[in-house]
Amino acid sequence: MNCEQVQKLIHAHHDGELDVANTLQVDEHLADCPSCFNAVRQLSALRGALQDSELRFRAPTRLRSSITAAVEQAVRAERPAVITRPWYRQPAWSVAAVLLVACVLTLQVSFRRSDDRLLAELTSSHVRSLMVNHLYDVASTDQHTVKPWFDGKIDFAPPVKDLRETGFPLLGGRMDFLEGRAVAALVYGRQKHFLNLFVWPSASSSPAELRATQRNGYNVLRWSDGKMNFGLVSDLNEGEMREFVREWAAK
C-alpha cells in the first residue's frame, strides 16, 4: 500500500470499520511511514477533543415534559380506534415484543463492536510504539521518575510499578490514545520482548476478571482492579504475561 491508499483508509481504520486484511496492511504501512502515522495521531487528537461531554446537547426538561404530555394526549384521542384492532395489531403488544428483542440485540451488538474496537486499538498502539520507534516519551527504569512525568499530561495518576526483581524491568512510559482518550502506556521488558501496559480509569467500580485474547499474533490481557483498566499487549507468550499480571497485583 502506498500513502495515498493508506490515507484513504485511515479513517475507517481509526473508526474500527476496516476488515482484518486491510487493517494489517495499514498497520504495516504505518510502521514505517512517519507521515501517515502522524495523520493517525492527529485523528486521535481530534477525537480526544470531540470527546468532551459538553459538546453533546441534552434535551431540555421542558421538551421532555412537553413530549410526554403530547403523547398522553394522542393516546387518549386514539384509544377507541386502537380497541377495534385484533390484539396482535395493537401497538402496545407488537411494539413491546419487537422492541424487547431489538434492545437485547442492540446491546449485544454495540458491546461487541466497542469491545472489538478496543482490542484493535490496543494491538495497533502496541505495534506502532514498537515500529515507529516511539516506545517512550520518558525513558527511565525508575518508577519515581516515570510516575510524576504523567502529571499534567493526563487527567489521572496511573499506578507505576517496577517489576525488575521478577524479570520485568520497567523501561519507560508515554502518553497514548485509546478510544479517543489519552491513556498512560508503561513499557516493560522481558529478555528481547517488550510489553506495553495501557492504563486508564475504569468507569465501573467493580473489578473485572482477567481476559486473555489473541489478535494479529499478539497476546492481549485485559483486567480491571475497580479503579483502573489495564490492557497488557505483547508478543510474549500468554503464560509469562499472566505471570506479569500476578506480580503486578502482588506488588
Added chain:
Amino acid sequence: MPDAAANFDQTILPHLDAAYNLARWLIGNERDAEDVTQEACLRAFKFFDGFRGGDARAWLLTIVRRSAWTWLRSNRRHEEAVEFDEELHGGIDVSASPEVSLIRAGDVDAVRQAIATLPAVFREVLVLRELEDCSYKEIADIAGVPIGTVMSRLTRARRQLQTALSTQPQSGGLS
C-alpha cells in the same frame, strides 16, 4: 397491560438526548431544535405500529434527521440546505493534514465553533459518528446514503475541522 404511552417512555424517550443533539447541531438554535425534535418524536410514536424490528435509536434519528432537513430547506439559505454533491466536489483529498495535535481539552468553545461552521451534510455524519457513536452502517441508514458517501463525508468533515482548529489561537498544548 402496559399502554402505548408507557411503551413510548421505554423505547423512544431513552433516545431523546440523541435525537435532540442531532436536531440541535443541524438546526443551530434551541427553540427550533426543540420543535423539530418534538414533531419527530410524535411522528415516531404515530408510526409505532409500523415499526418492525431494528434499532429504535436509529429509527428515531432517521425521523429527526428528515424533519431537521425539511426545516433547513424552508428556513435557511439555499446553499446550506442543498445536500452535498460528491460528483461536483471530487474525491478524497490526500494532501498532508494540518498539524492539530495541540488541541487542548479546555478548548470546548473552539471545537464547538468549528463544528458549527461545517456544512450541514458534514456536521451530521460527524455528530452521528463522534457524539452518538454510530457505526458507518447506521449513519448510512439514517442519512439514506451509501457507506462510501459516509466515509468520504466523514473524511472531509474531519479535515475541515482540523483546519479550523489549527488556525485557532492556542495558549498551550499537551506537549
